[in-house]
Every structure is written in structure tokens, then in C-alpha cells.
Amino acid sequence: MKVQGTIIAALSCSSQQAGVYTMEDVERARIIADLLTPYFYALRAAEQAQRSAIVEAVARALEVGLRLGALKLTEALEQERQRIGMDLHDQTLADLTRLARRIDRLSRFTEVTPKALEPVARSLQQSMQDLRHIIEQARPSVLQLFGLAQAIEDHLDRSTRESGAAIRRELRDETGDALEHLEPTVSVALFRIAQEAINNAVRHAAPGTVMVRLKVADGRLVIEISDDGSGPARMYKRIDGGIDNMRTRALLIPARLSITPWRDNHGTLVRVVLPLAPELPAGGELPREERNEGSDR
Template sequence: MRLRDLRSALPRPRELPPWQQNGLVALAVFAGGTMLYLAGSHRLLPNGDPVPLWIRFAELGAMCLAAFLRRKVPWGLLAATGIVGVDVALGLSLPIVIAYTDFLYSAMLHGSRRTTRVLVGVTAAGTLAVLFAFLAAAGWRAAALGAFSMLSFLLVPVWWGANVRQQSDIAASERANADQLATIAALDRRAAVTAERARMARDLHDVVAGHLSAIAIQSEAALSMADDPKTAQTVLVAVRENSVRALEEMRAMIGLLRSESAEHEVTAPARLAELARLVESARAAGMTVTVDSTVDEELAVPTAVDLTAYRIAQESLTNAVKHAPGGRVSVRLRAADSTLTVEIGNELLGAPTQSGSGGHGLLSMRERAHAVGGTLRAGPSGPRWLVQAELPLAGEPS
């Protein structure tokens, strides 16, 4: 097996469980300390070491056992500090000091915020105390040597642990922000899909259900007019117009769905200017329709409002033909105070069967009105069923 393959097969130390990482640290401390003790390079102070070597190894073994508590702050640090205190009493040795620096680093990395602040303060105070002690006892040269020692064995691991922890906290915060942004993006996508599905459902209902309902009613009327060929022909002409109209709008919707760019949307060619077609279709089904409009043809009606008004009129006339066949229907259009008002009322023949809160048609009309910032009311009004929509002629929907 190649060395590169062996490296890829072995887990990285950071990927190991905490207790295994602690075991590796303990093994490294024992191996390094053993070499220093056997080489006689462990003594930090001048002169020889009067302490037997087995006591030094006992200290080293205790420090290695304490390494398994290095993440248990502050208990691991307190245990290591006690061992260092014993080592200072016997004569400071390099392996113990080096091992202690790892405890300082771990305390800064894994301890609580309060523990790290206390540790920084204690380290700074201890460093100053040692410096003044060296300065008072042996002069500035000993103080300089003591400062270098404190910097290497106390301040550096504390600073390093604080810096690593800060970077880890920043990375964790960035990951949390990224997760939140991903969640928000997923919710936005879900909302966009839901809104698009609702829009498609409205369009399919208006295009398919509206025209097919009219075709079904008109064809039934044509079948009952076998003795009146002229009227039957008029009804069949209306059936054909509804069929052609449904095909045109379906093609427009398919073109919109297949379009890759939203900048060139192909919208259904339905506008209030073509209200006459809806009226003629209802009349062909046997309805008596009157139209009262004060809307100027040159009035600038926003495209979305224009289409919404048309769809509301289409659905209302379809419902009137379905629920009050042969009855009277009135269509009123008003434009005043930057508001377009659409009213469609029909006679209630027998018990009212239309509901002001249910049905896909009424729901579709309300959704369309709300989408452009308008309102819609539908329900019995005296002897009639009245649908009234108020749509803004200017401004964006709220």
C-alpha cells in the first residue's frame, strides 16, 4: 500500500473521539518526557537534579493520566496545576512545564467564558509576580530570562487557545447563519412554488372550467332547440367561440410555462375590452344580460387589474348561467377615485345555491382581487346574488 493511500485510510486526529484525542496527547507527553529524562535535558534550573528518576517518571505518569481530564475544565487544569506545584517543590522540570502548557491551551479552548476570563487574569497576575520576584532577587537579566520563560510557557498557550476559540466561534456563527439562510431560501422556494401552483390553479379553473361550463350549457340548449334551427345555430356559434377561446388561452398558458425567461411572458389575451364576448356567450345560453359601463375605453387600466376584472366577470357570468339558467344578469363597471368597481348581479331562482365562502370559483375570484390589492364581496343581496369587486387603478398591491 502506498504512503498516500495509507494516509487517506487513517483517520485524522480531529476526527477521533475526544477520549482518543486525549490518549494521543498523553502518549505524546510520555514519549517526549521520557526522552528528555533519559537524555538528562529536563532540568530547567542550574546544577544537577537531586530527585530520583523514578519520582520524575511518577510525576510524568500523573500528568499523562491528568491529560484524560484536559477537556474537563476546570478540574483537569486544577489537577495539572497541583502536579506542577509538586514539580516546583522538587525542582522545575521541562517535561512537566511543556505538558502544562497543553492544559492551559485546552482550558482556553473548552472552558466556559467565565473560566477563560479568570484564567487570563490569573496568568497575567502570575506572570507579573514572577517577573517582580526575579527582578528583586537576581536583577534585570534574571527578570528578562523569566519574562521569556513566562511568555513561552504561560502567555503563548493562553493567547493561542483564545485565538483558536475565537476563530471557532466565528466559524460556528457563520455556519449557523448559513443554515438559517438555507432554511429561509428553502421556505422562499416553497412559498414561490405554492404561489405559482395557486396561480396556475386559478388560470386553469378560469380557462378550462369557465369555457367548458359554458360549452356544456350551450350544447345542452342547442340539443333542445331542434325545432328552431336559427336559434340552435346561434348557440352552436357561441359554442365554437368558447372552444376556440379556450384553446387560445390554453396555448398562451402553455407558452408561459415553457418560457425560460420571465422577461418575455406570454399572458392570456383576456381583457375587459373583450367583455362583449362573455356577454354574448351568456346570452347564447339563454340569459338576459344588461351591461352598464361608465369606463372610458381610453382609461389606462393596469394589465393585472384588467385581467382580474375580466376573470371576475367571466366567473360570475358562468356561475349565473349554471345556477340561474334563463334568468336576468346585470353587469356594471365604474371607474372613480382611482378604483375600478365591477358588479355582477343575477336573479336568485329558488333557494340560493351559491355560497359566499366556498367553491373554487369564489376562492379564485377573491385570490385574484387580493393579489392586485383589491377586495371582493359575494353573497345574496335582496332577491339577487351580487358579486362586487373593487380594484385599484394605480399603485402596487400592499
């Protein structure tokens, strides 16, 4: 794998059987390597840019002799590193997993036509675009322009539509103007939690319906993402990393998060509660009495 004449990686294929690969197999491997090279180059560039930014920021803090500022900066950089890691999991890793499965299916065919490689190339381009957004540390454009409710609705519509399944979707916003007063970092965290919950429902639960409700009750913002799919026990056993990211985002705001069965122990209800005035007790999880509380839909 070369970029501008420099080798950045190598694609290795091996077999315990001698002579199993033909020259056509070698050519297909070269095509796959050429498709993957720009993406690996972008990943390495992102890591180098992040390291350079950390070194430059710490150097600036040391130059002005602000020890307290340097400590706060280190904290902020660590939080940003965690945020980027969670974003890579929520977006890029999921896309790469689908891409790897598609390449694995293609490798089983004796012939791979250019037409069959077109979806792979398109998926790579989309992953590279998503990665560029993460590198630039840009907030989701719909969230920035139109607010939290519209951003969640846009993602809900796009996710269910692109799944190819007949999934009914609905978003109910009963918050009035409460969302307009949220800090930008809080809005981003809430959006990412809702995004992960919607993605998990669509990709893993085989639901017929996915619903999102935003409301204000007793001085608290409540966001509920519910589906009538396979339920949390079955759906979430393969995606612990995604749950951890959701809980971490909730703790950092701070908000409380619960993941429970929905109606009559069917489906899943993800519930996020954020205090708009007094702060909630620490811990990031709902108490048992609220954990068992269902949606009133």
C-alpha cells in the first residue's frame, strides 16, 4: 500500500495450502489494497494531527507558565481523546465492519467485476468523509444549524430509510424552547447518545417501529428512544462498547441513563434524564424505581 511513493501498510493473504492463489487472486488483492490505502492513510494522518495538536497546545501552556491552565488543558485533551474514540466507534468502526463483511463475501467469488467493487469504493469514500468530519472536530451540521430535535429526527429518518427494512419511525418533541438553552457540548452529547441508541435498534433489534420522544418534566429534560424489536438482553450482548460510550457521555453532562425492556417486556427503551435546574445525584444510572418506569406512549 503506497501513497506518493511511500509504503504505509501491507495487505497480507496466506493459506496453509500450497499454490492456492492464482494471478487473478493476486490482482484482486491489489485492487482491494488500492481501495483501502487512502482510508489507512487518512487514519494515520488523523492520529499524527491529534498528537501534533496535543504537543503544540501543551507547549503553549508551558510557555506562559500557567500550571493550572496546563492541568485543565490536559483534562480537556483527555476528554477530547475519549470523545474522538467514541465517535470513531459510533460511526467509522460500524462502517468498516460492514465493509469488511462485504469484502469477505466478494473474496469467495471466482471473479470480481468492477461493478461489484463499486459499492465497496463508495463505502470507503463515505467512511473517509466521516473520518474527515471527526478530524475537523465539527459538530453534526444539522445539529449546528437546526438544533437537537431536528438533528435526531434527521438521523432517525436516514437510518431507518437506509436500512432497507419497513421500519415505522416517529419523533415527538414536547420540549417547547427548552432545547435552545442547552450548552453546545451538552447538545452534542445528547445527540450522540440518541444516535447510538437509534443505530443499535435499527441494526441489531429488527424492529417494526422506532420512536423518539423529547419532553420536559419536573425541571428535567427526558429523551426516550424506544423500539419493538428483540429487546435489550439479546440486542446489547454484542455491543457493550456502544453502551459504555453512551454511559460515559451521560456521566460527562451529567445525565442519568437507563436501558430497559419496553412495553410488556418487549423491545427496548433507552431513557436519558438531564436536570435543567438542580443537579441529579452522581452515578449516571437511574434509581431502581425509575429504572422500571415505562414510557407513557
